[in-house]
Amino acid sequence: NAGVMQNPRHLVRRRGQEARLRCSPMKGHSHVYWYRQLPEEGLKFMVYLQKENIIDESGMPKERFSAEFPKEGPSILRIQQVVRGDSAAYFCASSPFNAGPDGYTFGSGTRLTVV
Amino acid sequence: DAKTTQPPSMDCAEGRAANLPCNHSTISGNEYVYWYRQIHSQGPQYIIHGLKNNETNEMASLIITEDRKSSTLILPHATLRDTAVYYCIVRAPDNTDKLIFGTGTRLQVFP
Numbered sequence: 442n443a444g445v446m447q448n449p450r451h452l453v454r455r456r457g458q459e460a461r462l463r464c465s466p467m468k469g470h471s472h473v474y475w476y477r478q479l480p481e482e483g484l485k486f487m488v489y490l491q492k493e494n495i496i497d498e499s500g501m502p503k504e505r506f507s508a509e510f511p512k513e514g515p516s517i518l519r520i521q522q523v524v525r526g527d528s529a530a531y532f533c534a535s536s537p538f539n540a541g542p543d544g545y546t547f548g549s550g551t552r553l554t555v556v
Numbered sequence: 557d558a559k560t561t562q563p564p565s566m567d568c569a570e571g572r573a574a575n576l577p578c579n580h581s582t583i584s585g586n587e588y589v590y591w592y593r594q595i596h597s598q599g600p601q602y603i604i605h606g607l608k609n610n611e612t613n614e615m616a617s618l619i620i621t622e623d624r625k626s627s628t629l630i631l632p633h634a635t636l637r638d639t640a641v642y643y644c645i646v647r648a649p650d651n652t653d654k655l656i657f658g659t660g661t662r663l664q665v666f667p
Binding site: 445476484485489497541542546547548552 | 588590594597598599600601602605641645647649650651653654655656657658659660
């Protein structure tokens with residue numbers, strides 16, 4: 442039973458390019474959460490999705506960032522026109538329906554470097 | 557979710573018990589105490605949770621005071637691999653909303 446799979450593990454983009462981060466939740470998990478961690482800082486919530494629905498995007502920057510969790514396939518966090526300040530580790534977590542916090546499983550993250 | 561307060565950092569000698577405190581004086585009656593940790597460059601990992609009774613699993617023990625306003629995570633025999641940031645989170649178990657991570661306690665285990 443594979444855990445939460447994130448890819449790529451490392452991603453390098455030039456300023457102005459697009460970054461697409463993928464998250465495959467654990468089998469049977471219907472909720473996906475994205476977090477961002479800037480260097481030497483804590484985890485900051487970005488967005489919470491269920492299949493085909495965005496439940497809470499209160500932590501998403503208003504521009505350039507978007508997320509989706511389609512009926513089929515992984516959840517995608519998309520960052521358009523990346524800037525140096527987007528360099529960070531992006532973590533995805535998944536949980537089953539109605540799970541408490543002990544049901545959250547995190548992936549190993551994608552480290553985005555913008556050059 | 558109730559707010560938690562943790563010391564920013566702690567040291568512990570390898571093989572000794574690491575006792576990590578957490579204050580949650582505004583905890584509600586239906587809220588549990590959850591502990592996670594984040595080892596460098598990895599995703600957070602669930603450790604343990606409890607409501608009011610002390611809990612123990614293969615990773616750690618959780619001691620919750622009788623008034624539930626504070627708790628202590630105990631790693632009975634710390635190893636170098638336990639060096640990590642430890643997060644205390646308080647929330648109701650049926651709350652499927654996002655987890656909010658504070659600043660946590662950075663535990664350094666030294667040889």
